Amino acid sequence: MRVRMAPSPTGPLHIGTARTSLYNFLTARHAGGTYVLRIEDTDTARSTVDFERDIIDNLHWLGISWDEGPQVAGGDDVGPHAPYRQSERMELYAIEAKRLLEAGRAYRCWCTPDELEAVRREQQARREAPRYNGRCLSLTDAERAAFEAEGRTSVIRFRVEPEKVRFDDLIRGEVEFDNALLGDFVIVRNDGVPLYHFVVVVDDQTMEISHVIRGEDHLSNTPKHIALIRALGYREPRFGHIPLILNPDRSKMSKRKSQTAMTAYRELGYLPEAMVNFLAFLGWSPGTEEEIFSLDELVQRFEIDKVHKGGAVFDRDRLDHLNGVYIRSLTDEQLALRLRPWVPEAVADADLLRLVPLVKERLVTLGDVVALVGFAWEPDEVVASWYDRELLYPKKGGPSDARRALEGARTALEDLDDADFSADVLEQRCRQAAEAAGMKAGEFFSPLRVAVTGRTVSPPLFASLELLGRDRSLARVDDALGKLAEVPA
RNA sequence: GCCCCCAUCGUCUAGAGGCCUAGGACGCCACCCUUUCAAGGUGGAGAUCACGGGUUCGAAUCCCGUUGGGGGCACCA
Numbered sequence: 001m002r003v004r005m006a007p008s009p010t011g012p013l014h015i016g017t018a019r020t021s022l023y024n025f026l027t028a029r030h031a032g033g034t035y036v037l038r039i040e041d042t043d044t045a046r047s048t049v050d051f052e053r054d055i056i057d058n059l060h061w062l063g064i065s066w067d068e069g070p071q072v073a074g075g076d077d078v079g080p081h082a083p084y085r086q087s088e089r090m091e092l093y094a095i096e097a098k099r100l101l102e103a104g105r106a107y108r109c110w111c112t113p114d115e116l117e118a119v120r121r122e123q124q125a126r127r128e129a130p131r132y133n134g135r136c137l138s139l140t141d142a143e144r145a146a147f148e149a150e151g152r153t154s155v156i157r158f159r160v161e162p163e164k165v166r167f168d169d170l171i172r173g174e175v176e177f178d179n180a181l182l183g184d185f186v187i188v189r190n191d192g193v194p195l196y197h198f199v200v201v202v203d204d205q206t207m208e209i210s211h212v213i214r215g216e217d218h219l220s221n222t223p224k225h226i227a228l229i230r231a232l233g234y235r236e237p238r239f240g241h242i243p244l245i246l247n248p249d250r251s252k253m254s255k256r257k258s259q260t261a262m263t264a265y266r267e268l269g270y271l272p273e274a275m276v277n278f279l280a281f282l283g284w285s286p287g288t289e290e291e292i293f294s295l296d297e298l299v300q301r302f303e304i305d306k307v308h309k310g311g312a313v314f315d316r317d318r319l320d321h322l323n324g325v326y327i328r329s330l331t332d333e334q335l336a337l338r339l340r341p342w343v344p345e346a347v348a349d350a351d352l353l354r355l356v357p358l359v360k361e362r363l364v365t366l367g368d369v370v371a372l373v374g375f376a377w378e379p380d381e382v383v384a385s386w387y388d389r390e391l392l393y394p395k396k397g398g399p400s401d402a403r404r405a406l407e408g409a410r411t412a413l414e415d416l417d418d419a420d421f422s423a424d425v426l427e428q429r430c431r432q433a434a435e436a437a438g439m440k441a442g443e444f445f446s447p448l449r450v451a452v453t454g455r456t457v458s459p460p461l462f463a464s465l466e467l468l469g470r471d472r473s474l475a476r477v478d479d480a481l482g483k484l485a486e487v488p489a
Numbered sequence: 490g491c492c493c494c495c496a497u498c499g500u501c502u503a504g505a506g507g508c509c510u511a512g513g514a515c516g517c518c519a520c521c522c523u524u525u526c527a528a529g530g531u532g533g534a535g536a537u538c539a540c541g542g543g544u545u546c547g548a549a550u551c552c553c554g555u556u557g558g559g560g561g562c563a564c565c566a
Contacts, residue, residue, distance in 0.1 A: 040566065172494070181492060200566090241494085288513095312500090361529090457525055
């Protein structure tokens with residue numbers, strides 16, 4: 001078994017492309033087959049190396065690897081069928097196009113875009129399928145010469161046989177199309193650049209691809225490919241069309257309505273293992289009620305014929321949940337390592353490790369660490385700037401309650417030396433202080449929380465105090481007291 | 490417009506004729522735990538299996554039709 005993924009570097013790695021790549025990867029690895037990466041960059045105007053890099057990097061990030069094809073953007077190809085970039089395979093396409101031309105299975109067409117557009121409009125008016133009318137199919141030599149003399153350029157069209165085409169889709173079973181409904185489509189542009197439907201067939205043949213697994217949007221293109229395969233005398237691979245990933249409104253997932261760039265999720269702090277698990281279940285399930293799967297487990301369990309037929313909505317809530325599950329499954333040391341890119345370099349590794357327990361059960365994404373415990377590394381003045389005086393007031397209280405609590409807390413904290421400045425002792429002291437102040441614990445803790453973390457929602461208060469240490473905690477209490485001093489008692 | 494594909498809670502799904510008074514998960518609601526927020530625990534609401542016909546002793550599961558949704562019909566991929 002040889003399968004391939006064939007992304008087009010005309011944009012960053014798309015969620016849909018990633019899932020198609022994943023399904024191909026899982027199919028190949030499950031069967032012990034070979035996995036090929038081919039870069040479909042025939043659209044030279046829109047393809048860039050930067051996009052190629054984004055695609056390759058993010059596939060690697062997900063843990064997807066391949067046996068043949070470029071391993072690095074712009075890097076050398078690896079494998080017996082190199083090159084794997086279509087832009088470097090142009091001679092091959094030219095040879096095959098010539099073969100088709102000479103066999104009479106393709107012909108040159110001099111129709112201009114305007115002429116084609118006019119025909120299309122007429123057909124639509126007559127409620128017919130818009131397709132090429134075959135005008136250039138039977139031109140005399142004189143007519144061809146006349147077009148050339150006119151300065152017109154020509155494209156190459158494939159002559160489609162009006163026959164029924166059926167194939168046994170890996171996922172959908174028997175599917176039948178009538179190619180009589182198809183027009184003769186263009187396979188080489190007027191500037192000599194070959195088009196997708198043509199190159200994909202040539203490459204799949206020369207790269208000996210046995211299973212073509214791709215998005216459902218290609219299902220209706222398959223009869224074109226089969227026609228080309230037959231005309232060229234190629235072997236017909238098995239086809240499998242996987243369901244589309246959908247926007248919440250159930251249309252094909254698009255940049256316009258959803259975040260489709262894998263990089264964006266990566267930058268937000270989603271874990272690749274969560275993303276892989278999530279993507280795998282968008283259109284497939286093991287048939288049991290298990291739902292947490294590593295990439296290796298997926299390789300073992302994944303079967304292409306158990307893939308669903310219907311599209312699946314990309315549900316961010318579910319991704320978030322999975323990400324939390326994976327984050328919580330990490331050891332503190334592992335999580336600290338993952339968190340590193342989001343935490344300022346000035347924060348020492350040892351200090352980063354200390355704050356992990358405070359955030360582990362609260363992180364949805366790794367990036368959330370900043371909002372959660374930024375107070376730990378931000379200077380006191382910055383934390384003080386995060387809140388207004390009113391935020392210090394307990395739920396059903398005013399400035400005087402806040403002041404009472406903070407003063408009580410200050411006294412309690414002051415007493416402790418660094419060695420005793422631990423969550424347990426702090427809690428005990430603060431509860432005593434609350435009682436002494438005649439306040440409920442919650443009312444007493446609230447102003448202290450805001451003073452220390454700058455927010456009403458934070459990790460556990462006493463662990464936060466411990467993390468900050470005596471001096472910084474006291475300084476923040478004083479900052480808060482200072483804010484309260486601005487209002488007359 | 491034409492062709493093709495699809496159809497189980499809001500979402501992801503289990504379900505291959507009787508195990509289904511349709512199961513799980515996410516989300517939602519309530520309660521418990523609790524210094525806030527989470528995490529965790531318990532419980533709940535939520536699907537006449539799109540609809541209508543068949544087939545069958547029996548259908549979410551098979552067949553046909555309808556409806557709805559989606560995809561494709563480029564000198565993009």
